[in-house]
Amino acid sequence: MKIRFDDIPEEGLELNFSGEEDTLSQALDSIPATKQVDIDARVRGRLQILASGKDYFLLGTVYGIMRLQCSRCLVDFSIEKEIDLSMVIRQRAEKPANPEPDDSQDDVMYIDGPEVDPAKIILQELLLEVPMKPLCREDCPGLCPRCGALKGSSECTCPQDVSADSKWAVIERLKKGLAP
Numbered sequence: 001m002k003i004r005f006d007d008i009p010e011e012g013l014e015l016n017f018s019g020e021e022d023t024l025s026q027a028l029d030s031i032p033a034t035k036q037v038d039i040d041a042r043v044r045g046r047l048q049i050l051a052s053g054k055d056y057f058l059l060g061t062v063y064g065i066m067r068l069q070c071s072r073c074l075v076d077f078s079i080e081k082e083i084d085l086s087m088v089i090r091q092r093a094e095k096p097a098n099p100e101p102d103d104s105q106d107d108v109m110y111i112d113g114p115e116v117d118p119a120k121i122i123l124q125e126l127l128l129e130v131p132m133k134p135l136c137r138e139d140c141p142g143l144c145p146r147c148g149a150l151k152g153s154s155e156c157t158c159p160q161d162v163s164a165d166s167k168w169a170v171i172e173r174l175k176k177g178l179a180p
Contacts (some may be wrong), residue, residue: 014048015118016075022041024039039127046060056175058116064126070129070136072140072143077134081129088169091113146158
C-alpha cells in the first residue's frame with residue numbers, strides 16, 4: 001500500500017482500515033517470521049496524511065492483533081495493541097554531509113523516493129510494542145521445573161512448598177537451625 005507524495009491532496013488523505021482487508025502482508029514479508037511473534041495482517045483504525053510545505057504529517061490510531069508465546073508457560077495467546085501515530089514524514093532529497101542531531105526532530109521519518117508506505121510504518125510501530133517478556137496473564141505460574149507441567153495444574157503433582165533449586169536447601173536448613 002504505497003502512496004505517492006504527489007497524490008496527496010492539499011486537504012489531506014484519509015485512510016480507513018476496517019480490519020477485514022489484508023493491510024500488512026507485503027510489509028510482513030520483509031521481516032523474518034518467528035514462532036514467538038506473529039502479527040495479523042489485518043488492522044483496523046484511521047490514519048490521516050496531511051501536507052504542509054515539504055512536510056507530511058501522519059496522524060491517527062490503529063489497532064493490531066499479535067499472537068505471542070508466553071515466556072513462562074509457553075502457551076500461545078493473542079493481544080490487541082493500540083498504536084497512536086503522530087509523526088512528520090519528509091522526503092530526503094540528499095543525505096546531508098554532516099548530519100547534526102536535533103532533539104526537536106524525534107518523530108521525524110525521512111523517506112527516500114517519491115512514495116510512503118503506511119503499512120511499513122504501522123508494522124514498525126507494532127513491532128516496537130512487542131513486550132520483552134510476553135505473559136499470557138500477569139499471574140501466570142509458569143512451568144514446573146520438575147515435571148514440566150503448568151504449576152498448580154492437575155497434571156503437576158509436585159509438592160509446591162519444596163524448593164526446586166537444591167543449592168538453596170543448605171541455607172534453608174541453616175536458617176531453620178538458627179531460629180529461636
